Amino acid sequence: MATRESVIRKSEKYFDDGGFVEELSKLVEVETESQNPSKRHELHRYLEDFISPLLKNIGFKIEIFANPVLNGGPILIGERIEDPNLVTMLSYGHGDVTPPQEDEWNEGLTPYKIVVKGGRIYGRGTADNKCQHLINIRALACLIEERGSLGFNVKFVIETSEEIGSIGLREFFLEHKERLKSDLMIASDGPRVDKDVPTLFMGSRGGLCFKIDVNLREGQNHSGNWGGLLADPAIYLAHAITCIVDSRGQLKIPEWRPRSLTPKIRLALKNIPAPMGGVEISSEWGEVGLTPAERAFGWNSFAVLAIDSGDPKAQVNAIAGKASAICQLRFVVGTELDEILPSLRRELDNNDLAMVAINKVNNNFLNATREDLDNVWVKFCTNSLAKTSGKNPHILPNLAGSLPNDVFVDILNVTTVWIPHSYAGCSQHAPNEHILMATSRDSLRNMAGLFWDIAEYKFNFHMSRFQTTDY
Ligand SMILES: [Zn+2]
Known part of the structure; x- marks a missing residue:
């Protein structure tokens, strides 16, 4: 007879018999680079030849759709509806990966061929996101094979444009709102x-990329002849950045400082260790008075991702004509996405920096989400993970990074529980x-x-939020 233990044993056997590494190898070999137009066919091949059979074998109906937006990759829906009266779970994953950076891997490693070494499974996309959806699909398979049925309904969405900002995902969910x-x-x-303890997070920080440009004139001009006479765009740019943050990165614009770090959130973050993973946290950096966990999960952070003026490799004693920086704000709920850039504009104007232009970077933004930690599903999942692992899971109000979770929350009004299967030192991207190996087995x-x-x-x-009223 199927029991909780027998389903878990089945998942252990799948892993221990090598099934997991073998299947993950096949997924990793598909070069699903969404940023590379010449690899477009790989995105479709991943869904058609690899994900479809995995899901079809356990009784899912599959449909693959073209992306509703130009340049977006295909999107798959897999459904197993056993009874419309049962609970329906949505799941999500992305098949695309970031560029492979072939020449920069350690000796003996290569992006698209899995290497198992020292308890690690190397390969592009292992952590982000192929192992993650494979584990979930395989855990569903163990349940179906052992129990004969799921006992609930599942709708699985796999997209292939997450690494280019989930192009078209919002439009797709709007179009298929009823179905999903x-x-x-x-x-x-x-x-x-912590790699040895399950984590749950109930949303993600939002992310907004933008460019600040100072474009004063064409060409460069001799710094001896023109120094003191021509305005320097790089200096304007530097002042623009100091309008945003002080010397330790603390945010200065009032609208950019969240008001959502409530005592309840601080309490939830109290036992969360500082993010770990190979780099030492800067002691003199970030908002004064906050713990590292509060800074990462409960606060906003600004970064200059790239900066450009003149040519550092061939400087010619000249005043540049232009300067620009690509910047990013990561933000938690309680920060209004629509107010971020207008408040920056006001701040720049108030500081005599009207010449600094703000430009959006190809619609590169995700809104912030966060589920109430008292949500009944959150408690249910926490208890279940605790029971299986024998450990108290870490519960985060939201991920520090960004995910297209706003699509699920805004359009489906669904409770979202994320259960990550990787660890901070995984070198994703x-x-x-x-x-x-150990974390993957544990996650399964x-x-x-x-x-x-x-x-x-x-x-x-x-139990589900949107049906509360009609129950
Ligand atoms: Zn990624």
Whole structure:
């Protein structure tokens, strides 16, 4: 007879018999670079030849759609509807990866061929996001094979444009809103707080990229003949940045400082260790009076991602004509996305910097989301993970990074619970991307247990937020 333990044992066996590494290898070999137009066909091949069979084998109906927006990759919906009266879970993953950076990997490693070494599984996309959706699909498979059915309904969405800002995902969800309606969403991406302890996060920080440009004149002019006579764009640019932050990166614009770090959120973050993963946290940096966890998960942060003026490799004793910087604000709920750039404009104008232009970077933004930590689904998932792992999960109000979670929350009004399967040192978006064998195995067990619990628990529909009123 199928039991919670037997489903978990099945997931362990799949991992221990090599099934996980073998299947992940196949997924990693598909060069799903969404930023590279010449690899476009790989995005479709990933969904058609690899994800579809995985889901079809466990009774899912598959449909692959062209992206509703030009330049966006295809999107897959996999559905297994056992009974419309049962709870319906939405899940999400992305098949695309960042550029491979082939020449920068350590000796013996290469982006598109999996190497297992020292308890690590190396390969581009292992952590972000291929292992994450594979673990969830395989945990569902263990439940179905062992139990004979899911006991709930699942709608799985896999997109292929996450690394280019989830192009078209919002339009796609608007178009398929009725079809994708669900009671909760459980998905996986990003790192655990501690590689040995399950983490849950209930939203993500938003992210807005923008460019500040100072464009004074064409060409460069001799700094001896013209110094003191021609305005220097790089100096204007530097002043613009100091309008935004002080010398330790503390935000100066009132609208950019969140008001949502409530005592309840601070309490939730109290036992969260500082983000870990290979680099030492700067002691004299960030908002004074906040712990590292509060700065990462409960506060906003500004970064200059790239900066440009003149040519540092071939400077010619000249005053540049232009200067620009690509900047980013990561922000938590309570910061109004629509007010970010207007308040910067006001601040620049008040500081005599009207010549500094603000330009959006190809619609590169995601809004911030955060579920109430008292939400009944949050508690349910926390208890389940604790039961399987024997450890108290780390609960984050939101991820420090950004995800297209605003799409799910805004359009479906669904509770979102994210359960990451990687760890902070995984080098995602960098050479030597990898996941940990032990963490992956642990995650498979946890998800198998969680899906069993969802199948077996006799839910009342009032658990889902949008049905509260009609219950
Ligand atoms: Zn990524």
